[in-house]
Amino acid sequence: MSVALQIIIPLALLTGLALVFSIIIAIFSKKFAVEVNPKIELVENLLSGANCGACGYAGCSAFAKALVEGDATLPSCSATSKESKEEIAKILGSDDIGESTVVIVACNGGNSCQNKYSYQGYGDCASVELLAGGSKACPVGCIGMSKCIMECPHHAIELNEGHAMVKQEACVQCGVCISHCPKKLIKRLPSKAIYYIACSSEDRGKEVRSYCKNGCIGCRICVKNCKENALSFENNLPVFDYDKCTACGVCFEKCPAKCIKKLDI
Amino acid sequence: MSATAILVLIINAILVNNFILSRFLGICPFLGVSKKIDTALGMGFAVIFVMGVASVITYALNLLLIKANILYLQTIIFILVIASLIQLVEIIIRRFSPGLYAALGVYLPLITTNCAVLGVAIMNVTLPVPSVGSGLLVAFINGISSGIGFTIAILILAGIREKLQTADIPKIFQGFPITLLIASIMAMGFAAFSGFNIG
Structure with missing residues (x-):
């Protein structure tokens, strides 16, 4: 076999094979094409x-x-x-992007809230909740067993003096924690919100005082002092109307129980 | 070709010389896609298909190479065949099972470089079981049963790994270390089959 043939035969064979295979693949990819938008x-x-x-x-x-x-x-x-x-x-081609929001924990109790019993054992907030509605004397107090902290995909919640708190700089407002809190304490507020009520107890002030030092005592000082009428009082708790709130901070300063909190942003 | 010869070929490829556990070829997808039984099964079928078809085509092409006296092109041509087949499999899986396509991910195109597939192609032309000889049918049966051997090995590992998810494993063994340990114990188990005198 001449040298020329020794080069040409492998070359032709390889090129020919590659051509045949590429044609087959081309036909297949056309026939079984997946349309992706x-x-x-x-x-x-x-x-x-x-x-x-x-x-x-x-x-x-x-x-x-x-x-x-x-x-x-x-x-x-x-x-x-x-x-x-x-x-x-x-x-x-649409303009509905929805309102942006912030996520907060509406409880300020933690270590300042008395315990009904001392929980020793396995589990998270959900398991403690099953046992007589949680270890806290407050029926809606943050149990502080870190269920939300474990569920948060962005590590944006931390324990602060025994109760959960959202780190706003890390939070992306996905709201995964909201569904995991057995006490339904984690709430979504409009992003306009600067101040929020860090208590969810609907008990009367005297009762709240008996089990929690940081709970809302229902004194209505915030409602009376608000110049914009942005606060109303329902079910023994003040309620913000964030459309009216100008974030002047009077309520925050006057609250004797310090349960009106400012977002750290 | 006798029925005994076919049986010898099949048992040899699946048990005695299992590609993963005896020859230690194709470890990458074996460890990579064995987290769930479903995806492991999908991978197994893809490998069976590629091995079966590649065996036939490469065996036929090898005859051509011998005739043209250019046997040194063997590896590159075999890889060409295998790579083209993977492309076809990828197109088909993507069309008919997007879930499996997403689950297999990068491991599907990686069958191209799966040494088990090239290994079966080369073994076919160099007598898989000397007493049976070689031939197109031998190559086909050997290819398919090697694929089945691969599937069985990956399915066993996937089954064990699914059970492991609820097991209490010491922290340093979690993840890959325990998988490698299991693979080695499985390989020891399959070494018992090497006692079969079928060569």
Whole structure:
């Protein structure tokens, strides 16, 4: 066999084979092509990527798919920033981006709240809750067994003097913790909120005082002192109207129980 | 080709010379995709298909290479065949089972570099079981049963790993260390089959 043939035969064989295989693959990929909407990838890249599951979908990529197909709406995602949501709204051709919110723990008790019993054993808040409605004397007091801290995908909750507190600089408002609190103490407020009531007990002031030093005693000083009438009083607790609140801080300073708290942002 | 010869081929590929546990080829997907039985099964079927088809095509091509006296091209041509087959499998799985496609992830294209597939192709042309000889049918049976051997090994490991999720494992053994330990114990178990005198 001549030298020329020794080069040409392998070359022809290899090229020929590669050509045959590439033609087969090309035919197959046309025949079994999967149509992917290019919008889905664009939207997915803009979402926060937290994969927290608060929207009810398996993750950000499933949510992006649902968004593009019209099965989901943007307000159900709280973890994505406002700017990114506006971008996504442009891609989707809608302008409903939902209100941005903050997540807070509406309890200030912790170590200042008396214990009904001392819990020793396995578990988290949910297991303590099963035992006579929690170890705290307050029927809605934060148990402080860190269920929300363990569930938070962003490590944005910490224990502060025995009760949970949201670290606002780390929180992305996904709201996973909200459904895990057996006392329903974690609440979502509009992002306008600067001050909030850090007590959820609907008991009368005297009773609250008997078991918790930090609870709302129902004195109504905050309601009386608010110049904007932004505070009302319902079920033995003051209620903020954040549309009226100008964040002057009078209520925060005057509260004798110090259960009106300021967001640390 | 006698029925005994076929049985010898199958038992040899599945038990005696199991690709993963006796020859230690194809360890990457074995450890990577064995977290859940479902995905392990999907991976196993993909490997069975690729091994079976690749065995036939590479055996036929090898005859051509011998005729043209360019046997040195063997490895590169085998890899070409295997890579093309993986592409086909990937397209088909993506079309018909997006869930499995997402679960297999990077390990699906990685079958291309799975040494077990190249290993079965090369073993086919160098007599898998000397007493049976070689041939297109031998290559096909050997390919399919090697794939089944791979599937059985990965399924056993996936089954054990699923049980392990609820087991109380010392912290330093959690994750990969315990998996490697289990794999080695399984390999010792399969070493018992090497007592079969079928060569």
